[in-house]
Amino acid sequence: MKNSPIDTDRLFHALGDPTRRAILDRLTERPMSVSRLAEPLEITLTAVAQHLQILEEVGLVHTEKLGRVRTCRIETAGFRALEQWIRDHRTVWERKLDQLGQVLAEEDESP
Amino acid sequence: MKNSPIDTDRLFHALGDPTRRAILDRLTERPMSVSRLAEPLEITLTAVAQHLQILEEVGLVHTEKLGRVRTCRIETAGFRALEQWIRDHRTVWERKLDQLGQVLAEEDESP
């Protein structure tokens, strides 16, 4: 299914790349310029900028250019969307976990 | 970064495809055979089986073959891993949300 790439797709896709998660983890510490972000990564500045664009598009990062420096920081929108997705789907596997818990409890009662 | 595809990668990657999320949503209702799952999807049985393998590898689905029928059901392991990832990262954007909340509160006090 190559069509209809709605937000959830791109959000999970954005989080599916280890470099992008590494960037997020870095930004968790403090806001940072693109080149500073690129320093420990073994890829070109251009590649980092491309990752940042993806992260920004799904609301995981916000960037702002001042002079020649673009400062990047964590944005909450994407994370909230992720939590929302989980909330929307949690009931199901919570029920499954409950069932599991119940099975275990029953096993406790009558082993 | 093409190497080191640890679990988190594959988990998010698995969830990044709309067809796979549709499969999960279907299985949320009830366990189902592969061909039953394939019915509403406009792709071949083979493609569905491939998606299922990916979902199974990351612990989002469990399948079991009895006779010629493979029955698929939701598995909690993957979902728990996802929740764990969120828990591990939540503090950060929670703090950001708190800051935001505080800013808004201050705006309320002195507009």
Add this chain to the structure above:
DNA sequence: TCAATACTGAAGTATAAACTTCAGTATCCA
């Protein structure tokens, strides 16, 4: 028994993703 059913495996294709290089364009600052 034998045809239908329910997958399974191997191999190929087309598009997308993650890179790269190279050539700019603004800033900054000595």
Add this chain to the structure above:
DNA sequence: TGGATACTGAAGTTTATACTTCAGTATTGA
């Protein structure tokens, strides 16, 4: 002013992904 810095854009390459087709292999049930 002029050279370093900090990106930005366009275009090309390589690898992965999401499919496909086609040819099996077990199972099932009339």
